[in-house]
Amino acid sequence: GQQLNQSPQxxxxxxxxxxxxxxxxxxxxxxxxxxxxxPGEGPVLLIALYKAGELTSNGRLTAQFGITRxxxxxxxxxxxxSDVGIYFCAGPTDSGAGSYQLTFGKGTKLSVIP
Amino acid sequence: DGGITQSPKYLFRKEGxxxxxxxxxxxxxxxxxxxxxxxxxxxxLIYYSQIVNDFQKGDIAEGYSVSREKKESxxxxxxxxxxxxxxxxxxxxNLGTGGAGAFFGQGTRLTVV
Numbered sequence: 173g174q175q176l177n178q179s180p181q182x183x184x185x186x187x188x189x190x191x192x193x194x195x196x197x198x199x200x201x202x203x204x205x206x207x208x209x210x211p212g213e214g215p216v217l218l219i220a221l222y223k224a225g226e227l228t229s230n231g232r233l234t235a236q237f238g239i240t241r242x243x244x245x246x247x248x249x250x251x252x253x254s255d256v257g258i259y260f261c262a263g264p265t266d267s268g269a270g271s272y273q274l275t276f277g278k279g280t281k282l283s284v285i286p
Numbered sequence: 287d288g289g290i291t292q293s294p295k296y297l298f299r300k301e302g303x304x305x306x307x308x309x310x311x312x313x314x315x316x317x318x319x320x321x322x323x324x325x326x327x328x329x330x331l332i333y334y335s336q337i338v339n340d341f342q343k344g345d346i347a348e349g350y351s352v353s354r355e356k357k358e359s360x361x362x363x364x365x366x367x368x369x370x371x372x373x374x375x376x377x378x379x380n381l382g383t384g385g386a387g388a389f390f391g392q393g394t395r396l397t398v399v
Contacts, residue, residue, distance in 0.1 A: 205387050214292075214376050214390030215329075260328065264386075272336075273344065274319065274378070274388055278328035 174199050174265050178277035186285050191248040193280040195261030204244040205262040206235050209279070215260055219246070253284050288313050292377050292391035299371075299398050307362045307394045309377035315389075317382035318360035322346060323374040323393075332375075335360055336382050364396065371398045 178195050185191055195204070203222055207215035219230050221237035221244060228235055232249045248255055258279040264272040290311040299305045309318065317336050321329040331344030335354040349368025354360055360379075364371045374395050378388040 207390075212393070212395075214378075214393050217387045217389070220387045262388075272317070272382065273331055273334050273342075274380075275331075276321075276329040278326065 174263075174275050176261055176263060176275055176277035178259075178261055178280050180280060181278070182281040182283070184283045184285060185251055187251060187253060189251055191251055191255070191282060192245065193247075193259060193282075194243060194245045195277050196243040197263070198242070199265075200241040201244075201263035201265075202241070203264055204235070204237050205274075206233075206244070206246050207260040207262060207276075209258045209260065211257070218259075248282075251282075251284050253286055256282055256284050258282070290377060290379050290389050290391040292375075292394050294394060295392060297394055297396045299396065301398055302366045304363055304365050305371075305396065307364070307375055307377075307396070309360045309362065309391060310358055311360075311379045311389075312358060313379060313389065314357070315379035315381055316357070317380050317386075317388075318354070319378040319380075319388065320344075320350070320352065320360070320362045321376040321378065323376060329376065332362065371396060 206219045209215040219235040224241050225239050226237040234247045236245045258281050260279045261277045262274050293308045319334040320332040330346050332350050333352040335341035351363045376393045377391045380386040380388040
C-alpha cells in the first residue's frame with residue numbers, strides 16, 4: 173500500500189521551543205490527518221486538513237496541507253511537557269468501490285526537557 | 287458518552303491459543319479498523335470493514351480473523367497461526383468517507399507467553 177514518511181523519527185527539545193515535523197508521500201492525498209499518541213493510549217486526532225495549501229490551527233498546533241498534496245507539516249509553538257508523545261500523520265487511501273483505509277506514518281517521537 | 291471501547295486493556299495468553307479482542311463503538315460509524323502497533327513500526331492495518339457483514343484484509347492480515355455481524359462491534363481474533371502476536375492492538379472507527387478522521391479506542395496490549 174501507500175507509504176507515508178515522517179521526519180524526524182524523534183526529537184528532544186527544551187521546554188518553550190518551537191517544534192516542526194513533516195510527512196511526505198510519493199502519492200497524492202486529498203486529506204491529511206495529524207494524531208498524537210501518549211504512552212499506552214490510543215491516538216487522538218489533532219488536526220484534519222482537506223485542501224491543498226490549507227493552514228489550520230488548534231491552540232499551539234498549526235498544520236499545513238502542502239501545495240503538491242504530497243506533504244504536510246505540523247508545528248508546535250512554545251512546547252510544554254505535556255506535548256510529549258508520538259505524533260502521527262495519516263491519510264485515507266481509496267481501496268476501490270468507495271472503500272477507504274487509513275495509512276499512517278511511523279511517527280515522530282517528541283521529548284520535552286523541562 | 288459516545289466513543290469506542292476496547293477490552294480488555296491487558297491480555298495474557300499461552301502460545302498456541304486463539305484469543306479474541308473486543309471493540310465496540312456507539313458513534314454510529316460505518317467503518318471500523320484494526321491496527322497493530324510495534325515499537326518503531328507505526329500503525330499497521332490488519333483488517334477493516336466498511337459495512338456490516340463485509341470486511342477486507344489490510345497489510346498484515348495473516349494469522350488474524352474478524353467478523354462484523356453488528357454495526358457497533360468488530361472483534362479481532364488472533365489465531366495460533368500468527369507467528370509473533372505480542373503487540374499493542376488498536377481499534378478505530380469513522381464515517382467511512384474519504385475525508386473522515388478516525389477515532390481510536392484505548393488499545394489492548396496482548397502478551398503471549
